[in-house]
Every structure is written in C-alpha cells, then in structure tokens.
Amino acid sequence: MYSIRKLARLALTVTVTTILSTTTAIADEGAATPDEVVTKVWGAAKVLQTKGASAIPSLNNADGPWVWKDSYVFAFDCRLDRMVAHPMRPDLVGRPIMQVTDNNGKRIFKELCDAAKHKNGGWVDYQWTKPGAGQTSRKLSYAVTADLAFSTGIQVAAGVYDETLSVEQLNKMTEQLADPGSFDH
Amino acid sequence: MDQQKQGNPAVVGLGGFGLTTMVLQFHNVGWMGIGPVIWLGLIFGGLAQMIAGFQEKSTGNNFGYCAFTAYGAFWISLALLLIGNQFNIYVSSKTDIGWFLVAWTLFTAILWVGALRIHGAMATTFTLLLIGFILLDLAHFGYPQLTVVAGYELMVTALAAWYMMAHVIFADVYGRSILPVGNPWIKA
Numbered sequence: 001m002y003s004i005r006k007l008a009r010l011a012l013t014v015t016v017t018t019i020l021s022t023t024t025a026i027a028d029e030g031a032a033t034p035d036e037v038v039t040k041v042w043g044a045a046k047v048l049q050t051k052g053a054s055a056i057p058s059l060n061n062a063d064g065p066w067v068w069k070d071s072y073v074f075a076f077d078c079r080l081d082r083m084v085a086h087p088m089r090p091d092l093v094g095r096p097i098m099q100v101t102d103n104n105g106k107r108i109f110k111e112l113c114d115a116a117k118h119k120n121g122g123w124v125d126y127q128w129t130k131p132g133a134g135q136t137s138r139k140l141s142y143a144v145t146a147d148l149a150f151s152t153g154i155q156v157a158a159g160v161y162d163e164t165l166s167v168e169q170l171n172k173m174t175e176q177l178a179d180p181g182s183f184d185h
Numbered sequence: 186m187d188q189q190k191q192g193n194p195a196v197v198g199l200g201g202f203g204l205t206t207m208v209l210q211f212h213n214v215g216w217m218g219i220g221p222v223i224w225l226g227l228i229f230g231g232l233a234q235m236i237a238g239f240q241e242k243s244t245g246n247n248f249g250y251c252a253f254t255a256y257g258a259f260w261i262s263l264a265l266l267l268i269g270n271q272f273n274i275y276v277s278s279k280t281d282i283g284w285f286l287v288a289w290t291l292f293t294a295i296l297w298v299g300a301l302r303i304h305g306a307m308a309t310t311f312t313l314l315l316i317g318f319i320l321l322d323l324a325h326f327g328y329p330q331l332t333v334v335a336g337y338e339l340m341v342t343a344l345a346a347w348y349m350m351a352h353v354i355f356a357d358v359y360g361r362s363i364l365p366v367g368n369p370w371i372k373a
Contacts (some may be wrong), residue, residue: 050278053219054271080215122206149282150213153329 032071033169037142037158038177040066041121044073044156045146052149059085059156060093066158071128073158075146078113084154102127103136106144116143116155120178123170130161137161140170193357194244198253199238199350205230205260207343215335220338223264248299259289289373290318305367306349313342 033085044066047055057076066073066088075085076097083092097109110128115122121144127136141159148154175182209222210226235257241249266285277285293315300311320335348364355363 039212051276052267052272052279052282054267077215147279147329149277149279150209150219150332151329152215152324152332 026124030069031162032069032160034140034142034159034160034165034173035177036068037160038174039073040068040071040073041142041156041158044075044158045144045183048075048146048148048154048156053110053151055148056085060087060090067182068114070132070161071157072131075154075156076109076112077154078109078116079177112143112157113155116145116157120144120174123167123174125167128159138163140165140167142174191244194253195242195246195249195355196239196350196353197240198234198249198257199346199353201229201231201234201237201260202253202256203343203346203350205234206346210336210340210343213332215333215337219267225269226260226264231257231264232261233257234260241288248296248303252296255292262272277324282338283322286318286321286325290315290322293318301370302373304369306345306352307366308370309367310349313338313345317342 012013020088040162044055044059047058056075059066059073062066063073064087072087073085074083075088076083081096083095083097086092097111098107100108102108104127106126108124111124111126115124121142123140123142125138125140128139129136130139139159139161141157143155145153146156203220205225208217209227211217212219212222234253238250238252238254238257242255262285266282269275270277293311297311297315300307317335317339320331320338324331324335351364352362352364352366
C-alpha cells in the first residue's frame with residue numbers, strides 16, 4: 001500500500017515529466033533557440049566554403065535544410081550591397097540592402113555587416129516580421145562572413161524572435177561555443 | 186606553285202585565353218555570376234584554346250604548344266571542378282581550389298621565364314598573369330579582399346593577350362605590322 005509520501009512523490013514526478021515533455025514539444029514546433037541559430041549559421045558558412053557558389057540555391061529554398069521552426073538562414077553581400085539569398089522573401093534577392101531600416105530607423109544590414117566582420121561573428125537586435133505574422137517583433141540575428149572561392153566572401157545570418165535576451169549575452173554565448181577552451185576556468 | 190597560306194593558331198588561343206580570363210574577372214569583381222565562366226571555360230578557353238595548342242605543334246612553336254594546350258586544360262578542369270561542386274562529385278573546397286591555383290602559379294612561373302625571351306608584349310602578358318595568379322593564391326589563403334585586386338589586374342592581362350591576338354590579325358589583314366610587340370626583355 002502506498003504511503004502519502006510515495007503518492008506525493010509519484011504525483012510530483014508525473015507533473016514534472018508532463019511539464020518537461022510539453023515544454024520540449026513546444027520548443028520543437030515553436031521557437032528557434034540561439035544555439036540552433038549559431039549551428040545553422042556555421043553550417044551554412046561551411047557549406048559555402050566547401051561547395052562555393054553552387055551552394056547558394058539551397059539557401060533560397062523555403063523547404064530546404066536552412067529553414068527550421070520559426071527561423072531561416074539568409075545571405076547577403078556587404079561589399080556589393082546586395083541580398084544573395086532569402087528563403088522567405090525572394091523579392092529581396094538581388095536588391096540593395098544597406099538602406100533597409102526597421103521601425104526604429106535602425107539600419108539593419110549595416111549593423112549585421114559590422115557584426116559579421118568579427119572573427120566569430122556577432123549578434124544584432126532589430127524589428128522584423130516573423131514568418132506568418134502580421135506585425136513586427138524583436139529579432140536578434142547572428143551574422144558571420146562565409147569564405148568561398150573566387151569571392152571576397154558573403155555574409156550569412158539567422159535569428160531568434162525574443163523580447164528579453166540581450167546582444168551581450170548572446171555574443172558571450174557564441175564566443176564560448178566558438179572557443180570552449182578559454183572558458184574552462 | 187605557291188605553298189597554301191597557313192593560319193596562325195595563336196589568334197584562336199589568345200582569343201580564348203583572353204576572353205575566358207576576362208569573364209572570370211567580371212565574376213571576381215562581382216559584376217556577374219559564375220555561369221558564363223563555366224560554359225565559356227569549357228568551349229572557348231578550354232576546347233578552342235586546346236585545339237589551337239595542338240595546332241601549334243606543326244608550327245614548331247613549343248612555347249605556344251605547351252601554353253595554349255595547358256591553359257586550355259586549365260579552363261576545362263576549372264569548369265568541370267565547379268560543375269563537380271554542383272553535383273557533389275569530388276567536391277572542391279575553397280582551400281582545394283587555392284592549391285589548384287598554386288600549382289598553376291608554379292607552372293606559369295616557368296613559362297614566364299620563356300616569355301621574357303619572346304618579345305615585350307609576351308613578357309608583359311606573362312608577368313601580369315603570374316602576378317594575377319599570386320594575387321588569387323593569396324585571396325584563397327586568408328586575404329579574400331585581394332579577389333577584387335586580382336580581378337582588375339587579370340582584366341589587364343586579358344587585354345594584353347588580346348593585344349597580341351590583334352597584332353597577328355592586323356598584320357595579316359593590313360599587310361604590315363600595325364601593333365608593335367616590342368623587344369624581348371631578355372636578349373640573347
């Protein structure tokens with residue numbers, strides 16, 4: 001026969017398991033996480049380094065590997081002031097980017113280009129329309145420069161939609177992912 | 186009876202070399218995509234230049250025989266390498282292409298020594314070509330911004346090759362030398 005304590009522990013275990021599995025399910029279907037963004041961006045940069053310009057069409061494919069949950073990888077050329085690939089907004093591909101501003105007047109791509117100049121890339125926050133949503137929300141995007149043959153390099157980025165995370169927090173997380181050894185102590 | 190007049194295969198070789206070099210630079214500086222480079226690289230820079238190279242054999246010109254055949258092979262290899270990347274056949278990364286270019290730089294350095302003994306225009310073309318290859322090597326190993334510098338420098342190389350092509354064609358058409366090619370940089 002169960003004691004009160006055993007019954008209480010069982011009830012708690014069931015509750016915690018339910019909450020955890022629900023949270024996981026929401027995370028799977030819902031919002032992209034910052035570490036997923038970093039993995040995808042590094043992955044796309046690596047594919048461009050390996051396969052060169054032939055990898056660009058896959059970045060324009062809305063059903064391809066670079067679109068997941070509520071996020072996607074996009075690519076742009078800061079030197080040539082041109083969108084190279086955008087799976088959600090094909091209308092932007094080939095168009096100038098530097099004059100693009102968000103609702104607060106922030107020059108989004110100028111800041112993304114500055115962030116991508118850093119060795120391990122960098123994060124920028126701005127207002128952007130989430131896929132499927134009618135209005136803009138706060139987006140934090142991570143940008144790096146991808147190195148490919150017969151090119152000065154193109155910039156690759158992806159982002160998360162979040163109201164609380166800070167750019168500093170995410171830059172620190174990225175540095176840690178890029179160089180875990182220096183954060184041992 | 187007069188011997189039938191023979192054409193000079195160099196006019197096709199230099200034409201193909203110059204044109205494909207030019208369009209690759211249009212890509213390198215960012216004016217256009219890679220597509221035309223691949224198809225012109227296969228046909229004009231590749232096939233036509235290589236045939237011109239083989240035709241040089243019977244003229245007894247070993248420099249032209251080697252240079253046109255080899256740079257024809259360069260263009261065919263480069264085009265197939267880029268097509269291979271598209272279809273995942275022996276994919277060549279930026280580093281792999283960098284080493285491919287390093288090998289061609291070393292090869293070009295040997296022909297450059299020969300070019301110094303031919304005439305001024307040939308010496309100029311090969312000096313520019315060698316510098317262009319070195320710039321592209323550096324662009325593939327840590328200095329990607331040099332891709333644009335190499336682009337403009339190699340456009341001048343392409344023009345220098347076309348100058349030599351024009352020299353041969355104009356001399357034939359006008360019956361006298363129109364474009365001077367200058368003295369060899371190294372004299373006997």
